[in-house]
Amino acid sequence: MGTVKTKRMPRAVREQQMLDAAVRTFGQRGYMAASMDEIAELAGVSKPLVYLYLNSKEDLFAACIRREAGALTEAVRAGVDRELPADRQLWDGLRAFFTYTAEHPDGWSVLHIQARTHGERFASEVAAMREEIVAFVTQLIVAAARAAHRDPDLAEGEVAGLAEALVGAAESLAAWANATPGVTARQAAATLMNFSWAGLANLMEGRPWSAP
Amino acid sequence: MGTVKTKRMPRAVREQQMLDAAVRTFGQRGYMAASMDEIAELAGVSKPLVYLYLNSKEDLFAACIRREAGALTEAVRAGVDRELPADRQLWDGLRAFFTYTAEHPDGWSVLHIQARTHGERFASEVAAMREEIVAFVTQLIVAAARAAHRDPDLAEGEVAGLAEALVGAAESLAAWANATPGVTARQAAATLMNFSWAGLANLMEGRPWSAP
Structure with missing residues (x-):
């Protein structure tokens, strides 16, 4: 995904995409084995953006x-x-x-x-x-x-x-x-x-x- | 408890006492908060003896x-x-x-x-x-x-x-x-x-x- 598309998408929408990717990854791999790299990739965003929005793997899991x-x-x-x-x-x-x-x-x-x-x-x-x-x-x-x-x-x-x-x-x-x-x-x-x-x-x- | 009593008791009996103490401590405090010191004290044995018999906190919990x-x-x-x-x-x-x-x-x-x-x-x-x-x-x-x-x-x-x-x-x-x-x-x-x-x-x- 290009930067232009990234900038246009509202934060709430992007957060939901991250949560979708996280739920799938946590559900299929388990909490321990799931990696933030994989979640970011599946959501089509950079890993720093996931941390910026959801703070940590723990907080992301709690949000899921x-x-x-x-x-x-x-x-x-x-x-x-x-x-x-x-x-x-x-x-x-x-x-x-x-x-x-x-x-x-x-x-x-x-x-x-x-x-x-x-x-x-x-x-x-x-x-x-x-x-x-x-x-x-x-x-x-x-x-x-x-x-x-x-x-x-x-x-x-x-x-x-x-x-x-x-x-x-x-x-x-x-x-x-x-x-x-x-x-x-x-x-x-x-x-x-x-x-x-x-x-x-x-x-x-x-x-x-x-x-x- | 004195060393004499410790030496006289068969291993199986002493292990059961350790497990009794561990189940009570894990059940009441939770796995994370339970300490091996507390379990040893409640069982009336030394902490090294608990490690000698049950190996680790993880193995002790699995045995429970x-x-x-x-x-x-x-x-x-x-x-x-x-x-x-x-x-x-x-x-x-x-x-x-x-x-x-x-x-x-x-x-x-x-x-x-x-x-x-x-x-x-x-x-x-x-x-x-x-x-x-x-x-x-x-x-x-x-x-x-x-x-x-x-x-x-x-x-x-x-x-x-x-x-x-x-x-x-x-x-x-x-x-x-x-x-x-x-x-x-x-x-x-x-x-x-x-x-x-x-x-x-x-x-x-x-x-x-x-x-x-």
Whole structure:
């Protein structure tokens, strides 16, 4: 790329190109093995420009985590229409989640593997996103339980546990789906729906499983 | 502790004491902040002896991961009687899992957080244990589906996905239960059973949830 084109492009656009290149490189090579040279080359800019804009490899990685976490959370929120029945909301939310992770395998690898494997600073960035998703799922379960049962016998602690279970199951399945040839986003969402919906519906209607 | 006592104790016993001290220190302080001085002092031995037996902080940490992973897997296997009905097996396995993680919060922190946060070498140690647990759960679901339905309509890929979902949900809940005051192992197991059993039972009996 020539200097003329470089000068014409606004900083925000160029930063996004750097982040695109960084997410791909971190996701495919891992944080340690990824080099700033490679990222700059893939973004079509000079290495000093990457340092000028993003400061350091650490800061660049943190910026990747923040951007990918924001995009994933936004994709799930946008996929769910809060006016629809609860099973439809859950199904839509799961499809949005698995579609995003399938279409952005490098971004998902950054969030699910790389961010948690390379120190507490990055792990806490991704923990904040996870809390936001757990809170969103918790609201969804509470609203659905209220709709199913005027006075649902679901304690707040129980709902928090269910939301943790659902998010943990979704994370685990997304990693498995991306590593397993032939598993589509729709199949992953259907597996989790099959797995969780009957139990959630029973709970919402006040019919828990009883311990032997 | 005096030199006399040191000399009398067999190496295997002393190594276990070092590992006990290391798991507690790594679990509570985190891998980076934990010091070999502190681990040696807590084990009641000299720091050179820790290096003599376990070689380095890295090797000591890897030995902790291996010991804790083996103990957790063994606790789950020992908790399940493969002759009992499927829901009982799942309930017993979940109780064994959550009892172990509740009683060994430092060991669980080493496996679930520390091992995944400090580099690929440790992450792959814990991934091996996870695969073993997923394989165990997969067998359990396949056997239960066969028992429920002579010719179950559950493809192998579907069962693998269900096992991933269950293991991911259990990991997530164990971390939440240990961080949430007042949540017992039995409650965590009941939450996950409530969440998953109705759906699993439907699947085993050939009655999947159908997409809208």
